[in-house]
Amino acid sequence: MSSGIQIKPKTVVQKSKTSSPLPCSPEPPIKPQPKPSDKLNPKTIDPFGGHSRPPSAFAAIYAKGGIPCRLVHGSVKHRLQWECLPEAVPFDPLLVTLAEAHSDDEVFGRGLDALVQLSAVVGPSLNDHLKHLLTNLSRRLMDKKFREKITVALQKLEQYGGKATVAIIKSKIPTYCSISS
Secondary structure (H helix, E strand, C coil): CCCCCCCCCCCCCCCCCCCCCCCCCCCCCCCCCCCHHHCCCCCCCCCCCCCCCCCCHHHHHHHCCCCCEEEEECCCCEEEEECCCHHHCCHHHHHHHHHHHCCCHHHHHHHHHHHHHHHHHHHHHHHHHHHHHHHHHHHHHCCCCCHHHHHHHHHHHHHHHCHHHHHHHHHHCCCCCCCCC
């Protein structure tokens, strides 16, 4: 005797108390109830915990090993130890990161000195990356504190980089006066 009616077994879906709803679920997430002891034990800052402030671009790249040098701490003096020769360091994005990472005046001054020293070592090889660096230099050129130092640095870049450097500098800083003219 077949009556044509088929009965399908029911499947039971149980909800777990610990499972969280799916992100697309219309159910709001369940917030835990505060404990009475929470009033007696207020939350404090862990002085040894991680910093709440996100690291700067420079700090993040340095921590990941993206800058091929390390600071060697001595008892009296600290020194910089390069993992490869400075001539072999890829300029992009390293120098751009260094130039954009800090707005601190002292750091900017030291970075400017480092740029001049690097230019003395690598010469015209820096020209391909100069446009990115000159953007920040042109912003700081308006600051009276750095005007003379930046002008001297640009002259050194021109001296070490050759005639092609003048055109690059003038494209970003039209008021620059060449030392060769």
